[in-house]
Amino acid sequence: MSNEYAPHEHAVEHAAHAGDPLSRWVAVFTAILAAISGLLHYEEGVLQTKSLLFKNDAVLLQSKTSDEWNLYQAQSSKGHLMELAAELSGPEKQAYYRDQIAKYEQRKKEIQAKAHDMEKQVEEANLQSERKEHPQHMFGQALALINVAISLAAITSLTSSRKLFVLAGLAGVAGIGVSIVAFLNI
Numbered sequence: 001m002s003n004e005y006a007p008h009e010h011a012v013e014h015a016a017h018a019g020d021p022l023s024r025w026v027a028v029f030t031a032i033l034a035a036i037s038g039l040l041h042y043e044e045g046v047l048q049t050k051s052l053l054f055k056n057d058a059v060l061l062q063s064k065t066s067d068e069w070n071l072y073q074a075q076s077s078k079g080h081l082m083e084l085a086a087e088l089s090g091p092e093k094q095a096y097y098r099d100q101i102a103k104y105e106q107r108k109k110e111i112q113a114k115a116h117d118m119e120k121q122v123e124e125a126n127l128q129s130e131r132k133e134h135p136q137h138m139f140g141q142a143l144a145l146i147n148v149a150i151s152l153a154a155i156t157s158l159t160s161s162r163k164l165f166v167l168a169g170l171a172g173v174a175g176i177g178v179s180i181v182a183f184l185n186i
Helices: 007-018 021-088 091-159 162-184
Strands: none
Touching: 021 091, 021 162, 091 162
16 A cells, blocks of 8 residues: 555645645635535435425325225215115115115215315325425535535645635535525425
8 A cells, every 4th residue: 555645635734734824714614514514414314304204194195085085986886876776676665775875975975075184184295295395405405505615625725726715615605595595494
């Protein structure tokens, strides 16, 4: 294994030993951005998990809602069969079939009410999922800007370009600004 340093490692080490104030600022700046990046990655993960949980709830509820509508359809079919049987049967069976028809109509109303309620729950779960997705995307944008800032800061330590460090600072501030907006939208 060789003890040779990459050119940028030598430049960073030399700047640190030479007491270059720009290198110190770059190091502090990079450390702060790295800490903020860790926090944003965590928050983005939490929001992604919550969004997926709400979406999963919506899918499960939609499946149950479909089952309710299928049950409604079955009750409707049975009611129609009872109507047909009532038409074809003699007067002595009419009362029985009319009772059955009323029973199926009552069940349909109950099932329909439950299915409509479940549809509202699906809608709400989807809405909750979307509410988590928006700030999650913003955290992703903030992280991209902060990563650009860290990369520019690393190049700054190699080139000692103050203009590049200002650009890194602007990207970092933009990333922090976007993350603040994301936190406000949680």
